[in-house]
Amino acid sequence: MLVAGIDEAGRGPVIGPMVIAGVLIEDERANVLHNLGVKDSKKLTPKRRERLYPEILKEAKACHVEIVEAKVIDSERGIKNLNGIELEAMVKIISRLRPDLVQVGSIEFKADKFRDKLSQRVKVPIISVHHAEDLFPAVAAASIIAKFTRDNIVCRLREIYGDFGSGYPSDPKTVEFLKDAISRGELPEIVRKTWGTVQRIASVSSCNALSSRY
Template structure:
C-alpha cells in the first residue's frame, strides 16, 4: 500500500488593494516537520518577515516538496478574490510532484474541482505544520513580488505595505490613482494582513 501523504495549502494576499494573490501547497516528512518546528514554524502572519525568510530558506534547503501559484489583479477582478484564491490552491496542489492522499485546506472552504480528498481546517496555519509551511511559502513569494513591483511603481511604496490597505497606501492611491497592478474591484475593506 502506498504511503499516506498529507499536503497543506494556504494563500497570502486576499486583503490587499494591489498585487497578486498567491497560494502554496506543501508536504512535509516527519524529519522536515521537526526541523521547521524547531525553527519556529507557525502561521506566517505571526512571524516577522526575517523569520519567514529564514524558515522558507530552511524549507528549500531541507528539500520540502512545495509548489505555488499566483493570480494577477486582472484575474482577481474577473473571477473575484475568493475564486482566485481557491483556483491558486487547486493549481498548487495539482503541481506537487507527490500525489497527496489528503489535502488540509486552511479556512472553512474546500477547494472546488480538486480530485483529492480534502478537509477544511479553521486556523489551520496555526495548527497544522504542512499548512503553516504553505502559508510561509505563499507569504514570502508574494512579499517578494511586491518588493519587485515597488521598483517598477516606486510612488506607491509597495515594499512598505505590500499592497495592504494601510493609511499610507490609501493616501498614495488618492494622490496618484490606481496603478496597473491595483485590483479595480476592491474597495479595501480588508485589514493590514490576511
C-alpha cells in the same frame, strides 16, 4: 504518506497579487518543521521568515506557488468571488503536488462547506479547518512560503511604481498613492480596480472635480 499544506498571502490588499502556496512533506517529517520553528507566518518577523524559507524548501518533497495578479483578480471577479478565485488556485496546486492528503485553512465561514467544494474538484482526502496554520506544520510552512514570496514581489513593485506602503486599504500611504494615481488617471495594473477602496476614492475624486467646475 505525503501531505500537502496550503495557505495564502495577500487576500485583502488593494495593491499587488494574491499568492497561494502548497508545501508537500512526508507526514512523519512534520515534527521536523515544528522543531525548526515553523509557525503561522504572521507570528514571525520578516528576518525569521527569510531564514526559514530555504529550510522549508530543503525539507519539502515539493513546493508549488500560484501567483494571481491584480488584473486577473479584477477580470475573474466578474465571474466569481475571491473565494472562488482562490479555490481555483488551490485546485492547480493539488493537481501539481499530487498528495495523499491535503491540509488547508477554510476560506469560508463553514469549513465543511469549503471542504466539500474542494473535494468536488480533486479526488484527495481533505482536512479543512479554521486557523489550520496553527494546527498543521505543513500549512504553517505554506504560509511562510506564500508570505515570503509575496513580500519579495511587493518590494520589486515598489521599486517600479514608488512607495505605496503596505498595499492594504487601511494604510494611509496606500490611500494617498491611490488618490494620486486616480487624480492623474493613471491607475497601474498592480491595483485591484474592483476593490471598494478604489471605487470610493474614484467617486470622491469625481465629485470634487465636478464641484470645482461650478
